Amino acid sequence: MSLEKFGWNFYFESEFERFAGAGREPARVALADREQFVVWSEPGERDATVAGRLRYESDAWPAVGDWVALEAGTRISAVLPRQSVFSRKEPGDVTREQVIAANIDVLFVVTGLDGDLNLRRIERYLLLAWESGAKPVVVLNKADLCENTAQAAAHVQALASGAPVALISALEGWGVPDVEVHLRPGQTAAVTGSSGAGKSTLVNRLLGHERQRVQEVRADDSRGRHTTVRRELFLAPAGWLLIDTPGLRELQLWATSASVDLAFDDIAALAAQCRFRDCRHQGEPGCAVATSGGIDQSRLASYAKLQRELAHLDRKVDQRAAQDEKRRIKRIHRAMRGKYRS
Ligand SMILES: Nc1nc2c(ncn2[C@@H]2O[C@H](COP(=O)(O)OP(=O)(O)OP(=O)(O)O)[C@@H](O)[C@H]2O)c(=O)[nH]1
Ligand SMILES: [Mg+2]
Numbered sequence: 001m002s003l004e005k006f007g008w009n010f011y012f013e014s015e016f017e018r019f020a021g022a023g024r025e026p027a028r029v030a031l032a033d034r035e036q037f038v039v040w041s042e043p044g045e046r047d048a049t050v051a052g053r054l055r056y057e058s059d060a061w062p063a064v065g066d067w068v069a070l071e072a073g074t075r076i077s078a079v080l081p082r083q084s085v086f087s088r089k090e091p092g093d094v095t096r097e098q099v100i101a102a103n104i105d106v107l108f109v110v111t112g113l114d115g116d117l118n119l120r121r122i123e124r125y126l127l128l129a130w131e132s133g134a135k136p137v138v139v140l141n142k143a144d145l146c147e148n149t150a151q152a153a154a155h156v157q158a159l160a161s162g163a164p165v166a167l168i169s170a171l172e173g174w175g176v177p178d179v180e181v182h183l184r185p186g187q188t189a190a191v192t193g194s195s196g197a198g199k200s201t202l203v204n205r206l207l208g209h210e211r212q213r214v215q216e217v218r219a220d221d222s223r224g225r226h227t228t229v230r231r232e233l234f235l236a237p238a239g240w241l242l243i244d245t246p247g248l249r250e251l252q253l254w255a256t257s258a259s260v261d262l263a264f265d266d267i268a269a270l271a272a273q274c275r276f277r278d279c280r281h282q283g284e285p286g287c288a289v290a291t292s293g294g295i296d297q298s299r300l301a302s303y304a305k306l307q308r309e310l311a312h313l314d315r316k317v318d319q320r321a322a323q324d325e326k327r328r329i330k331r332i333h334r335a336m337r338g339k340y341r342s
């Protein structure tokens with residue numbers, strides 16, 4: 001089996017050089033389930049665990065899609081630097097990144113058109129998608145259940161900052177070619193979105209067989225039942241790779257403000273012409289965003305809200321970094337005291 005089939009390229013080849021030797025081989029994480037991993041390497045598919053050392057050496061815990069150095073055929077001893085990474089903030093109080101999928105070329109943000117179309121939620125997904133470094137594509141699924149698909153598509157197009165929007169029915173199978181056009185052999189895509197949006201139904205369509213379990217949404221509010229519970233990589237017959245992920249209950253941001261400008265390129269272009277560089281577009285004199293009239297009020301409010309959230313995250317990350325630094329200095333001092341005593 002050649003590694004190229006699994007997405008191996010020149011970038012990873014070069015990054016692997018410093019890990020080469022000592023019985024280490026490159027492998028790709030196909031399934032990550034807490035402490036248990038399935039990896040793909042030259043000889044094929046294998047179960048793997050994480051080498052004890054890795055827990056202390058770095059922050060990088062292997063995620064699905066990662067390229068790793070595999071020792072003795074079963075132990076992951078290093079995670080290669082990622083080409084792209086789709087993350088969110090870990091749910092709860094901790095200020096930590098949670099990697100959802102690594103090394104993806106395309107990210108399909110899947111939404112069902114069966115309930116209310118939540119434009120603000122799509123904006124959040126798109127912000128993280130732009131941050132990931134992968135190419136975002138919005139997939140409006142369950143178009144068979146929607147009366148006015150053209151209007152839904154137009155609303156989403158208006159907020160997508162140029163990301164393609166595909167209108168499909170994964171169940172009935174139409175529109176799927178508009179999803180497939182974004183994939184090339186050797187490339188990796190991931191699907192993300194709320195539970196019940198139809199991610200696994202789409203994955204089955206794309207793979208050409210019923211690989212993933214799907215389950216009906218709740219009749220009263222169209223919400224899903226969190227059917228998919230693991231992040232898993234599949235190899236499609238056409239030669240590209242696809243990651244199915246569980247629906248996310250919470251989508252807290254893990255991003256930089258640069259991604260806000262990518263995700264809101266309409267506002268960013270106008271904001272560059274505001275008189276004051278720190279214009280918040282809330283009635284300041286000479287505000288180009290306010291006078292243009294072309295920006296929807298709710299989109300502008302969403303832009304401001306996401307920026308506030310990111311500013312808050314920045315402060316917390318800074319605090320955390322400062323704490324880490326303090327701990328590191330303390331450790332060094334302790335080590336030095338020990339050294340001079342002996
Ligand atoms: N009418 C219609 N139903 C669909 C379509 N796509 C998926 N469904 C149905 O929606 C329900 C949920 O589909 P899943 O594929 O399990 O959704 P999921 O996004 O993988 O959900 P989680 O794994 O829980 O995150 C199932 O009953 C599917 O048959 C579609 O295009 N049209
Ligand atoms: Mg699923």
Ligand SMILES: [Zn+2]
Nearest residue numbers: 274279281287
């Ligand atoms: Zn302004």
